[in-house]
Every structure is written in structure tokens, then in C-alpha cells.
Amino acid sequence: MYCKCGKKAIIFRRYSGEKLCERCFNKSMIDRVKKVIRKYSLIEKNDRVCVAVSGGKDSLVLLHILKKLSEKYPFDLIALTIDEGIEGYRDKAIETVKRNCELLGIESRVYSFKKELGYPLDEIVKKDRELSSCSYCGVFRRYLLNKKTRELGCNKLAVGHNLDDEVQTILMNFLRGDLSRFGRTGPYYIYLNERFVPRIKPLREIPEKENVVYALSNNIEVEFSTCPYSGEAYRNNIREFLNKMELEQPTTKYSLLRSYDKIYSLLAKSLAKKLKYCEKCGEPTIGNVCKTCEFLEEL
Amino acid sequence: MITVKFLREDKEESIKYKENFKIDDVLKIFGYSSETAVVQRNGKINTEEETVKDNDEILIIPVVSGG
Ligand SMILES: [Zn+2]
Numbered sequence: 338m339y340c341k342c343g344k345k346a347i348i349f350r351r352y353s354g355e356k357l358c359e360r361c362f363n364k365s366m367i368d369r370v371k372k373v374i375r376k377y378s379l380i381e382k383n384d385r386v387c388v389a390v391s392g393g394k395d396s397l398v399l400l401h402i403l404k405k406l407s408e409k410y411p412f413d414l415i416a417l418t419i420d421e422g423i424e425g426y427r428d429k430a431i432e433t434v435k436r437n438c439e440l441l442g443i444e445s446r447v448y449s450f451k452k453e454l455g456y457p458l459d460e461i462v463k464k465d466r467e468l469s470s471c472s473y474c475g476v477f478r479r480y481l482l483n484k485k486t487r488e489l490g491c492n493k494l495a496v497g498h499n500l501d502d503e504v505q506t507i508l509m510n511f512l513r514g515d516l517s518r519f520g521r522t523g524p525y526y527i528y529l530n531e532r533f534v535p536r537i538k539p540l541r542e543i544p545e546k547e548n549v550v551y552a553l554s555n556n557i558e559v560e561f562s563t564c565p566y567s568g569e570a571y572r573n574n575i576r577e578f579l580n581k582m583e584l585e586q587p588t589t590k591y592s593l594l595r596s597y598d599k600i601y602s603l604l605a606k607s608l609a610k611k612l613k614y615c616e617k618c619g620e621p622t623i624g625n626v627c628k629t630c631e632f633l634e635e636l
Numbered sequence: 637m638i639t640v641k642f643l644r645e646d647k648e649e650s651i652k653y654k655e656n657f658k659i660d661d662v663l664k665i666f667g668y669s670s671e672t673a674v675v676q677r678n679g680k681i682n683t684e685e686e687t688v689k690d691n692d693e694i695l696i697i698p699v700v701s702g703g
């Protein structure tokens with residue numbers, strides 16, 4: 338199987354019929370990210386962008402590609418890592434993040450659940466609690482990412498969500514009838530509140546598999562292990578279903594994303610909730626007290 | 637014989653070489669597909685459509701990882 342340029346193909350995109358060699362594939366990845374950023378004006382001149390970097394392939398591929406783009410278009414980059422406190426997993430990943438940042442010449446900041454909120458995840462897991470540990474972890478992580486991005490003087494928070502993450506989330510929220518969440522997976526951000534930093538997802542149209550191929554072919558050091566507490570059973574079922582459908586009909590994931598994006602432009606404004614400030618910590622929230630303060634009270 | 641390895645796992649499997657056997661067929665034996673795994677053959681990334689040769693070493697890298 339050969340690329341249009343004559344070299345041996347390393348990837349066959351069944352959804353488009355393209356066969357690409359290493360060089361053409363890498364170029365195509367950069368072009369696609371650039372296109373999404375331009376199409377939705379995700380990054381503008383002189384923006385200060387915090388990249389949420391976990392040490393996994395998606396966020397590190399994002400960091401490497403944004404670094405490349407920042408050499409041509411002037412915007413600043415900082416790598417922001419949340420240390421949830423998962424021994425034997427996140428500590429290793431943080432070292433990986435640091436080595437990548439050193440290599441790229443990017444400032445790396447790490448903030449921990451323990452220091453910022455009082456408990457590492459390893460402790461939260463052992464506590465008597467109502468929800469799954471992933472619920473606490475997700476709420477706390479998003480809280481710190483937003484707060485720290487703002488405190489670091491950045492005006493955008495870039496996250497590594499890929500096509501697979503996005504279509505899984507869209508379908509999950511739709512099937513659960515969770516319309517307020519359903520309205521939050523869009524390609525561009527809506528200004529909500531001055532303390533809520535816009536989140537951007539430049540890899541939103543890149544299939545997860547292609548992030549793996551990009552990381553391997555560019556020798557990016559990534560942490561391939563998975564979180565010991567992971568296991569969102571519902572998401573795993575949806576992922577399996579979508580992968581099965583994609584094998585039968587190789588445009589399934591893109592079609593789902595396109596359909597959603599059309600609906601999003603109609604629904605986003607009406608589904609977006611007005612934000613207030615948390616009575617306890619002052620961070621933006623829908624209710625009177627934010628989820629993080631509510632959870633911390635409970636723990 | 638074809639040697640099959642898995643990223644981050646110690647296990648190593650051998651399968652009998654067959655003519656016109658594709659990487660995609662190897663993936664299927666181990667419960668993977670072109671959507672769920674990336675494959676390196678003898679250290680290089682390959683498409684699933686590629687035919688396997690005798691004595692090849694296949695490394696299966698699951699797509700879902702990290703985060
Ligand atoms: Zn080429």
C-alpha cells in the first residue's frame with residue numbers, strides 16, 4: 338500500500354480512502370489542527386494558552402503540535418499538569434511531561450489535589466463516599482485547571498480531546514437525556530463568565546488512533562499506561578459500539594460529529610446556563626456553591 | 637512463525653505463518669481491529685492491509701491508553 342507521493346504508507350484512513358506515508362501523514366495532522374484553529378478562531382494573535390498536559394498521548398501530541406504552530410504564529414504556551422495523587426501512575430506521567438517540556442522549551446507547572454484541596458485521589462478513593470472516584474476526580478481537575486489557567490494570566494485552556502472522546506461524550510449525553518451536558522461538546526466556546534476561561538479542543542477532529550501514530554512516528558515520549566481507577570463502564574460500552582459501527586461504515590464517527598456541530602450552532606446559546614460565583618470560593622458555578630466546595634464538604 | 641508482542645505487557649505469542657495473511661487478520665486473532673490498535677511490524681508502523689511475512693515480529697499497541 339503506497340502513498341500518493343510514492344512512498345510506503347504507514348496509515349490507511351478508511352473514512353477518507355487516503356493512504357499516507359510518514360511525511361505526508363505528519364503534514365496532514367498539522368494542517369488539520371491548523372484548519373480547526375482557524376475555522377473557529379480558537380487561538381488568536383498574542384493569546385496566552387495553557388495546555389492541560391497529563392502525560393498521555395493526546396495531550397502531549399497537542400503540546401508538540403501547538404509548539405510547532407507557535408513558532409509561526411505568535412502566541413504563548415504554558416504546560417499545566419494536575420497531580421491527582423495516584424501513586425505509581427501520575428508521578429511517572431509527570432516526569433514524562435517534564436522531559437517533554439524541557440525538550441520543547443515550554444514552562445511546566447504542576448498543581449496537586451493534595452496541596453490545593455487537601456486530599457490526594459488515593460485517599461479520596463478509600464473514603465466513604467456517594468459517587469465514583471472518577472466523579473470527584475473530574476470535578477476537582479476541571480476546577481483546578483480553570484483556576485490555575487486564570488491565575489497564570491492565560492486566556493485559553495487547550496485540552497487534548499480527540500474525535501473518539503468527543504463522539505463518545507456526545508452520544509452518552511444524548512442517550513442519557515442530559516441536555517445541559519449535551520450542549521457543552523461544541524467545536525467553539527461561548528463566553529460564559531470572566532472567571533471561566535474558554536476551553537479549546539484543537540484535536541477534536543483527530544481520531545484517537547492517529548494521535549498514537551503521530552506520537553510513535555515523531556518519537557514523542559508518552560505514558561501509555563492507563564489510570565488504575567479508570568473504568569467508566571458506560572463510556573466503554575459506547576466506545577465499543579462506535580468502533581464496531583466505524584468498521585462497518587467508516588464515516589460513522591465523523592458523521593456523528595458533523596450532525597452534532599449543526600445542532601450545536603442552533604442549541605448552544607439556549608442550553609448555556611448563566612454562571613454565578615461560588616459563595617465559598619468565588620469560582621464560577623451554576624448554583625450558589627460550586628461542585629468542588631460541595632464535594633470537599635462531604636469528604 | 638510470527639511473533640506477536642503487546643505494548644507494556646510481558647507476554648509474547650507465536651502464531652503459525654500462513655500465506656496471504658494480513659496484519660488485520662493477526663489483530664483479529666487477539667481481539668483487536670484497525671480501530672482499536674496500531675501495529676509496528678519489525679519496528680515500523682504498518683497499515684493493517686499489509687501482508688505478513690514469515691518470521692515477522694508484530695507489536696500491537698492498543699489505541700486506548702493514557703489520559
Ligand atoms: Zn507521502
Ligand SMILES: [Zn+2]
Nearest residue numbers: 615618627630
Ligand atoms: Zn466553591
